[in-house]
Amino acid sequence: AQKITQTQPGMFVQEKEAVTLDCTYDTSDPSYGLFWYKQPSSGEMIFLIYQGSYDQQNATEGRYSLNFQKARKSANLVISASQLGDSAMYFCAMREGLIQGAQKLVFGQGTRLTINP
Amino acid sequence: DVKVTQSSRYLVKRTGEKVFLECVQDMDHENMFWYRQDPGLGLRLIYFSYDVKMKEKGDIPEGYSVSREKKERFSLILESASTNQTSMYLCASSLERQFSPLHFGNGTRLTVT
Numbered sequence: 001a002q003k004i005t006q007t008q009p010g011m012f013v014q015e016k017e018a019v020t021l022d023c024t025y026d027t028s029d030p031s032y033g034l035f036w037y038k039q040p041s042s043g044e045m046i047f048l049i050y051q052g053s054y055d056q057q058n059a060t061e062g063r064y065s066l067n068f069q070k071a072r073k074s075a076n077l078v079i080s081a082s083q084l085g086d087s088a089m090y091f092c093a094m095r096e097g098l099i100q101g102a103q104k105l106v107f108g109q110g111t112r113l114t115i116n117p
Numbered sequence: 118d119v120k121v122t123q124s125s126r127y128l129v130k131r132t133g134e135k136v137f138l139e140c141v142q143d144m145d146h147e148n149m150f151w152y153r154q155d156p157g158l159g160l161r162l163i164y165f166s167y168d169v170k171m172k173e174k175g176d177i178p179e180g181y182s183v184s185r186e187k188k189e190r191f192s193l194i195l196e197s198a199s200t201n202q203t204s205m206y207l208c209a210s211s212l213e214r215q216f217s218p219l220h221f222g223n224g225t226r227l228t229v230t
């Protein structure tokens with residue numbers, strides 16, 4: 001069974017510092033996708049970044065980048081120059097199979113990030 | 118912009134009641150999903166649908182059913198609500214295209230007393 005592990009329940013970071021949120025995954029499927037979502041206190045889930053298993057380059061999206069280490073099965077999210085608005089819950093997720101075109105995403109437990117002024 | 122709308126933000130129901138959670142998306146997405154979110158457990162998939170009237174069980178379907186009569190609408194049904202179904206319920210939709218991200222609604226916080 002596929003599994004996503006986020007080992008940091010909570011993190012506290014000073015504003016303007018870079019932060020790395022850890023995510024490891026377990027799959028025997030050679031083709032898979034990894035996603036990161038942000039959930040602010042308001043509750044909505046916001047898609048941040050995506051990495052495909054066959055992608056040669058690490059994904060980047062503005063201040064977000066994904067440190068993808070395939071051999072170690074890790075897909076850490078890096079936020080550069082953190083801002084107060086980055087305080088939120090962050091979820092790592094992996095696509096699980098492809099049934100009739102539907103992507104089942106399996107989520108980790110989440111990491112609560114708090115940015116201190 | 119994709120909009121996924123869940124009919125209620127907060128809901129309080131009694132044990133044994135039949136509960137309907139409604140979700141509507143306006144982007145003609147083929148796929149729709151229902152997740153529940155609990156502290157320390159992340160999001161767990163209850164059911165999903167890849168077409169009208171088509172559904173597949175997720176990881177925790179027990180105690181739930183779903184209905185998709187129209188492409189834009191996906192309903193989650195709790196046949197007989199129990200206190201262990203108190204949770205945050207999140208609806209999502211996506212295109213059929215591979216690696217298309219899920220777009221989520223704002224969630225319904227259900228309390229069963």
